[in-house]
Amino acid sequence: MTGFVLTVEQMRAAEKAAMDAGTSEWELMRRSGEGAARWITRIAAGGPVCLLCGPGNNGGDGYVIAEYLRQLGNGGEVFAPKPPATETARKAREAFSGEIASGPLPSNRVFVDCLFGYGLTREVEGEFADLLRALGETKGQKIAIDIPSSIASDSGQQLGPLVRYDLTLALGAWKRAHFVMPAMASMGQKRLVDIGLDFPVGLPRLSAEPHIDPPAPDAHKYRRGLLAIVAGDMPGASLLAAQAALRSGAGYVKLLSDHSHPDVPAELVVDDGPLAEALEDERIGALLIGPGLGRTPAARDRLSAALAAKRPIVLDADALHLLDPTMISGADTANIAITPHEGELAQLCEAFGIETEGKIAKAQALNAETGMAVLAKGPDTVLAGQRGTRFFERGPAWLSAAGTGDVLAGISASRLAVHGEAHRALEEAVWLHHEAARIAGAAFTAGYLARAVKPALEAFL
Numbered sequence: 001m002t003g004f005v006l007t008v009e010q011m012r013a014a015e016k017a018a019m020d021a022g023t024s025e026w027e028l029m030r031r032s033g034e035g036a037a038r039w040i041t042r043i044a045a046g047g048p049v050c051l052l053c054g055p056g057n058n059g060g061d062g063y064v065i066a067e068y069l070r071q072l073g074n075g076g077e078v079f080a081p082k083p084p085a086t087e088t089a090r091k092a093r094e095a096f097s098g099e100i101a102s103g104p105l106p107s108n109r110v111f112v113d114c115l116f117g118y119g120l121t122r123e124v125e126g127e128f129a130d131l132l133r134a135l136g137e138t139k140g141q142k143i144a145i146d147i148p149s150s151i152a153s154d155s156g157q158q159l160g161p162l163v164r165y166d167l168t169l170a171l172g173a174w175k176r177a178h179f180v181m182p183a184m185a186s187m188g189q190k191r192l193v194d195i196g197l198d199f200p201v202g203l204p205r206l207s208a209e210p211h212i213d214p215p216a217p218d219a220h221k222y223r224r225g226l227l228a229i230v231a232g233d234m235p236g237a238s239l240l241a242a243q244a245a246l247r248s249g250a251g252y253v254k255l256l257s258d259h260s261h262p263d264v265p266a267e268l269v270v271d272d273g274p275l276a277e278a279l280e281d282e283r284i285g286a287l288l289i290g291p292g293l294g295r296t297p298a299a300r301d302r303l304s305a306a307l308a309a310k311r312p313i314v315l316d317a318d319a320l321h322l323l324d325p326t327m328i329s330g331a332d333t334a335n336i337a338i339t340p341h342e343g344e345l346a347q348l349c350e351a352f353g354i355e356t357e358g359k360i361a362k363a364q365a366l367n368a369e370t371g372m373a374v375l376a377k378g379p380d381t382v383l384a385g386q387r388g389t390r391f392f393e394r395g396p397a398w399l400s401a402a403g404t405g406d407v408l409a410g411i412s413a414s415r416l417a418v419h420g421e422a423h424r425a426l427e428e429a430v431w432l433h434h435e436a437a438r439i440a441g442a443a444f445t446a447g448y449l450a451r452a453v454k455p456a457l458e459a460f461l
Contacts (some may be wrong), residue, residue, distance in 0.1 A: 005389075031196060032064070032193060040112060046074055048076050050106060052111065052135065057086055063089070081127045113143065147170075148168065156380075158182060169190075173197065223251065228256050231257035233296070244450040248415055286313065287311050307327050354369055367384035398440070408429055
């Protein structure tokens, strides 16, 4: 599942460009409705379908769907609280040969929500809110056309009664709400209906599954990538990151620590010498600092030293709370990858003087201001980096456990050590993290997740 992820403004621009080039709005509606109807016929399997049509063009899509189903002999009931209010929606209603139903919704149907499209900006009220509440309480499979009818497309904000859908059919392109919380949690499976639009290069995209190359035939441990993890006051987090890094492709992982760790696995090399000397090793392909670092003056000194080494680097956890503009002044920030959760992202924006709202805007603004690749992690992960903005499908909810962020940091840094590309490393890491969680199953610990990274890596070779 790939494709562009658009704002309302970008989607309207794409539709306008198609119409300026000679494709009528009616033709776009016909493609949308018939494309969605083909999915619905497979799901309904000849059974009854109930369509809820609003007054705008999303409702027009619904009338096109209804007529397509009627012609196949799979006709159903259409509920429309208000008549069409746009010229194209009226044309779709006129082309529908069936009747408009009234009364309460039936049960045990395939329900298709076409009340409002991607342009919703205000709270859903009155008879439409009543209809959505009834839909939420009625038994049957539920399908949303383009965007569920109580969701703001750009923000994912809930603007009306919550309905949980089994399937959402995006028309023409993905919208932001398909991949941000809280909206994405209620959309069920998602599928994209192509309606023949063209899009300019550089728009945000849904991340495509990566292909990870195995080591070259003449590879050795240094050529595969030496990752150095700078430890701090709390050893557990850096050890978790190291466990994941060892299984993510790097040929050599070292822990730079000024004290011993009795639980260190035999395959992890510990360098307890002076940090400045350890960082002088020219063979280091990438650094990771932050997990278990602490926030003391000594921790800040370790972060400054790591950044001064001018190696590709992943900053996570405590490092993100210590980071300020002076630390990266004059640095090649294209080689810096950061992995903030929502609170850390807000902290970074404050530190770098960025004033904007919303996770997507913050990640994009921080990338634009600093040049660092920004992975704003969470159930709705967003990456803003050298290759533009990437959205991701939601990972398993079992990832909401202590230490899983340290595992993600270790994967990211290991991939960075392999090839040195910050954006690419972060994108690969999200896929590996999600696949490892799928393999680990239910109620895993972070240590179990780290061990599942090896079979996850194999899935992308």
